[in-house]
Amino acid sequence: MRAVGFTKINGEIVELERPVPEPGAGEVLIRVSHAGVNFAEVQHRRGDFGEPEPEGDVPGLEAAGVVAAVGPAVSGLAAGDQVTAYLPGFGGYAEYVIAPAAFTYPIGDLDPVVAAGAPTVLTTAYGLLAGAGRLAAGDTVLVHAAAGGVGTVAVQIAKALGAGKVFGTVGSADKVAYARQFGYDEVVVRDGFADQIRELTGGRGVDLVLDSVGGQTRPDSLGVLAVFGRLAAYGDAGNHPDLTLAVRPLWKSNQFVGGFNIGDLARRGPELVTRFGRAALDLVAAKKVHIDVTDVLPLSDAGVALDRLATGANRGKLVLSV
Numbered sequence: 001m002r003a004v005g006f007t008k009i010n011g012e013i014v015e016l017e018r019p020v021p022e023p024g025a026g027e028v029l030i031r032v033s034h035a036g037v038n039f040a041e042v043q044h045r046r047g048d049f050g051e052p053e054p055e056g057d058v059p060g061l062e063a064a065g066v067v068a069a070v071g072p073a074v075s076g077l078a079a080g081d082q083v084t085a086y087l088p089g090f091g092g093y094a095e096y097v098i099a100p101a102a103f104t105y106p107i108g109d110l111d112p113v114v115a116a117g118a119p120t121v122l123t124t125a126y127g128l129l130a131g132a133g134r135l136a137a138g139d140t141v142l143v144h145a146a147a148g149g150v151g152t153v154a155v156q157i158a159k160a161l162g163a164g165k166v167f168g169t170v171g172s173a174d175k176v177a178y179a180r181q182f183g184y185d186e187v188v189v190r191d192g193f194a195d196q197i198r199e200l201t202g203g204r205g206v207d208l209v210l211d212s213v214g215g216q217t218r219p220d221s222l223g224v225l226a227v228f229g230r231l232a233a234y235g236d237a238g239n240h241p242d243l244t245l246a247v248r249p250l251w252k253s254n255q256f257v258g259g260f261n262i263g264d265l266a267r268r269g270p271e272l273v274t275r276f277g278r279a280a281l282d283l284v285a286a287k288k289v290h291i292d293v294t295d296v297l298p299l300s301d302a303g304v305a306l307d308r309l310a311t312g313a314n315r316g317k318l319v320l321s322v
């Protein structure tokens, strides 16, 4: 089968010929029509997940298509079903991929282009808010990288779960209007955001910050937490060195710092991945959450898509047509 991937860290995206894999127990084989593009694939290529295999790594955390075969011990899914799946073992940038049945969702009449860009950002945003972030009704939320894949759905899910005001930050002024259309009460440029958020909240601060950027954004976010406010770290798009965080200032100022990682959740709390993914997809089906696919590129242009994400030039979701 046809696939694309890379054979060395920061290497070009090249065509890779692979055998069609066979589903094991609890797995399904999906004939991929579309694959979502995630920042995780930028990290994969830049080496954050280690060296690629000698025959090359096929990235891709999510894909939509048709179930081609099911392995033993799979119920509720059958060959011919239209599905989308979160792929903890990567491999979505290919004609066929193996997915855990637990993370494979029938899509009903949802467009497969949209469905392909759904499972990872939806599960992440829902898990950040309802799981790691312990969102309560009326909570004020701040989302960094508000115009991106996770950012554009996080605000909508937050509102659907009963959040109060939701603010966003973006890296450049040209993304403000784009991000605002997803329901943010205000979107500000990240440089100097802390003063603006304090002003927008009348000095109170926010109850929850979702931070995928890292670097100075982390301490600046701690500075805008209300009493018992939570900072949920879940990414490091800026590729900054990690922080050394002292604990004493946290208890001296009633603050919490935590994190969210979908890969760890898939290993240690897979039922939560299924639950968050299902709940968020139900919001999409109910038209309460819109996934904004801003471009569909052929699989052969996967490198172009990754470069857009790596430079921060993307908005919403990019999808590859396989």
Ligand SMILES: NC(=O)c1ccc[n+]([C@@H]2O[C@H](COP(=O)([O-])OP(=O)(O)OC[C@H]3O[C@@H](n4cnc5c(N)ncnc54)[C@H](OP(=O)(O)O)[C@@H]3O)[C@@H](O)[C@H]2O)c1
Pocket: 037, 038, 039, 040, 043, 120, 121, 124, 144, 145, 146, 147, 148, 149, 150, 151, 169, 170, 171, 172, 175, 212, 213, 234, 235, 236, 237, 238, 239, 260, 261, 262, 263, 309, 310, 311, 312, 313, 314, 315, 316
């Ligand atoms: N922990 C998890 O389980 C998990 C799961 C999924 C995603 N994530 C993380 O969530 C974030 C969003 O993922 P996504 O796929 O939806 O990506 P995305 O938000 O569509 O794209 C990444 C965004 O990061 C921002 N950014 C900040 N500094 C950057 C830099 N130096 N270079 C490039 N971009 C930079 C850019 O937005 P601005 O222009 O607004 O700065 C860019 O648009 C990523 O950081 C990803 O690693 C984590």
